[in-house]
Amino acid sequence: MNNLDLESLLNVELHPHAINDYCPNGLQVEGRADIGHIVTGVTASQALIDKAIELNADALLVHHGYFWKGEPEPLRGMKGRRIRALMKNDLNLYAYHLPLDIHATLGNNAQLAHLLGIKAIEGMEGHPHSVAMMGRFSKALTGAELATRIETVLGRTPLHLEPEQRNKPIETIGWCTGGGQDYIELAARKGLDAFISGEVSERTTYTAREMNIHYFAAGHHATERYGVKALGEWLAAHHGLKVTFIDIDNPV
Template identity: 60%
Template sequence: MQRQQFEKILTELLQPGRIKDFCPNGLQVEGSETIEKVVTGVTASYALLKRAIENNADAVLVHHGYFWKNEAYPIVGMKQKRIKALIDNNINLFAYHLPLDIHETLGNNAQLAKLLDIQVTGPLELDNPLSVSLTGELAQPVDGVAFASRIQQSLQREVLHIPGSSNRPIKTVAWCTGGGQGYIELAAEQGIDAFITGEASEQTTHVAREMDIHFFAAGHHATERYGIKAVGEYLAKEYGLDVEFIDIDNPV
C-alpha cells in the first residue's frame, strides 16, 4: 500500500480535523513510500522503534507521537535519537492522539468500556459530543472492591482505588483513559458512582472523599493500550496489512 493511501485511510477513519489537539495528528516523520509491515504501540519510544526496526516495519502507528505543544523545538538528545532511528531506517511515523481517544468504536474510551463490560450512555461533557470522557452503566451494581478487582484483572495492572465517603455500590460510571483525573469533579457533580482514569493527582483523593465518588486509577499506559491495538486489527482485517501490536510495558 502507498503511504498516501495509508494516511488517507487513517484520516477517514479517525477524522483528526474534528477536534483541536496538543500535537499534529497524522504523518509526523516521513519514511518509505510503500507500507506493508506496520508496528503499533502506545508511545513512539526508542524501545518501540528498536522493535519496529528489528521487525522490518515500514510504518509505526502510535497514540503518543512527537511535537507536543510547548515542548522544546530543537531536535537534540532523546528527540534526535528517536527521529534519526526512523529516518535511518526509512520508517514512517503516524500518531493520533485525541482522535484515537474519542473514536466511537475503536477509540481508547470505547475499547476500555468494552473490556470492562460498561454500556456507554453518552459524553460526560453533556454539551460536547466529542467529549474525551464518557459515561455508562454496569449491568448489575457492584461494590468498589469487586470493581477494582475487575479492572485489575482486565488490565493486568495494580489499581489505585479511593472510595467515596459513603462507599456506595457502583452502577453508573464515567471514565477518561490516560491522564483524565481532572474530570472527576464533573462526574461527581452529575451524581455518578465511580470515575476511572489512568492517573491520580494529589487533590484527587480529597475530591473523591468529599464529593462521594469512587475513584480508580489504572495506569495511563494500561488504559490506552486498546485503541491503537484495535485500529491495527481493523487495518489488518480490512486492508490485509501485516500489523503487529508491540506493548512496551510502562508502570505509569
C-alpha cells in the same frame, strides 16, 4: 499501500480535524513510500522504534507521538536520537492522540468500556467529541469488585480512592483514559457513582472523599493500550496490511 494513502485512510476513519489537539495527528515523520508491515504501540519510545526496525516494519503507528505543544523544538538529545533512528531506517511514524481516544468503536474510551462491561455509553461533556464518557453496569458492583475487575482486565492493580460513604454501590460510572483525572468533578456533579482514569493527582484524593465518588487510577499506559491495538486490527482485517502490536511495559 502508499504511505500517504495510508494517512488519508486513517484520517477518514479518525477525523483528526474535528478536534483541537496538543500535537499534530497523522504522518509525523515520513519514510518509505510503500507500506506492507505496520508495528503499533502506545508510545513512540526508543524501545518501540528499535523493535519496529528489528522486525523490518515499514511504519510505526502510535497513540503518543512527537511535537507536543510547548515542548522544545530542537531535534537533539532523546528526541533527536529517536527521529534520527526513524529517518535513517526510512520508517514512517503515524500518531493519533485525541482522535484515537474518542473514536466511537476503536477509541481508547470505547475499548476500555467494552473490556469492563460498561453499557449505555454517552459523552460526559454533552457533545459528540467528548473526551470523557459515562455509562452504567448491568449490575451494581462494590468498590472492591470493580477494582478486581479492572485488575483482571488490565493486568495491574488499580489505585482505589474511596468516598466518605465507603460502601456506596457502583452502577453509574464515568471514565477518561490516560491523564483524565480532573474530569472526576464533572462525574461527581452528574451524580455518577465512580470515575476511572489512567493517572491520578494529589488533589484527586480529596475530591473523591468530599464529593462522595469512588475513584480508580488504572494507569495511563494500561488504559490506552487498546485503542491503537484495535486500530491496527482494523487495518489488518479491512485493508490487508500486516500489523504487529508491541506492548512496551510501562508501570505508569
